[in-house]
Amino acid sequence: MRTYHELSDPDRSGLLQQITAQRRRVAERLAGVRRIVAVMSGKGGVGKSYVTANLARALARAGKPVGVLDADLNGPTIPGLLGVDHSPLLTPQGAVEPAVSPDGIRCISMALLLDDGAPLAFKGPEAESFVWRGAMEASALREFLGDIAWGNLDTLLLDLPPGMQRYIELCDILGNPPPVLTVTIPTPESRDAVRRAMRAAVDRGSELMGIVENMVGGELKGSAGDELAQEFATPVLARIPWHPTPDIWSALAARL
């Protein structure tokens, strides 16, 4: 009996071609974006979204066209942090226009699409939904990248949720691992969790742009930022105190 590759007629479903077309769509849509930066951490609660939003504001203040893709599909917070309202998104032919913050930051987030307070839920069989839910979320991320009219941007910041899953999906969708900005808090627990994430990013081939140590100067003790910087030979780009002033974010934006 002949095998798949020995059958010369094309596969009518063209699944491979459909996947290729999806990737081409992403590449074409992001052609006007100078750089993509994934803001990530192996640990939750360290302030990734807070850092992302304030970094975006600082870049915008510096006159850079900037976008933020909220890749935390299940816990989206970026619109609130950027002051984006929930006006309906415009859908001109072939694309969806991103929401725009008062600072001019282009933004897409599941928070703009979900009912207030509703969790992200998909149509589909409930039993064993873990089998397909990850693929569905990856598709949503792909559509955020490929179907939003990002236009010409200096920087597109991707606010990733805790853990590594979304980062891995992102690498697959983009084809190239994106540069990574790592966020940690000073504690040893954060250091250990963030180390794993940074190791995974290095293993995947991402450039480590640097570390942002958040929540510095309060009750949290430790030197996670310096330790990780030394271990991975990457700079600590900013130490963010509990009540940062705009100049701290501007300094971070300048160093990025």
Next chain:
Amino acid sequence: MKFLCVECDQQMAFGERQLPGDGTLAATFKCPKCGRVVAMLTNPMETQLVSSLGVEIGGRTVPAQPLETVRKMVTTGRDDAFDAAGHNGSPTWSVDAQERLGRVPNFVRGMVKKIYADYAKERGITEITPAVMDTARSELGLEGM
């Protein structure tokens, strides 16, 4: 995915795709030599796994629409999340599609029009064409509409 008629050693040709509405999918394939037809039936989880990738078994008849998966598959979405610019959220009808709709008997035309319009709106399709109608008919089991 390809189907081989082992007896004839011929690759079978895709016939049609049906979505009965219970989460399953049926796709038929026919041997061009002996005419034998087989149906591939997928269970809800298999069907879901394929659609979660944003691909269509049997190939696409309508180009992918922006945020298609999000619009079609998210059940907790806002009703007013999107505003089709200039269309007030409702899809337009191509001339060919309008002619075809005109052939639907008067007494059910409104209902049929709404079914197609809802189908298109749910998927972010801004223009209903005969190809969109064919796809909707196949997926929704509307043979004869």
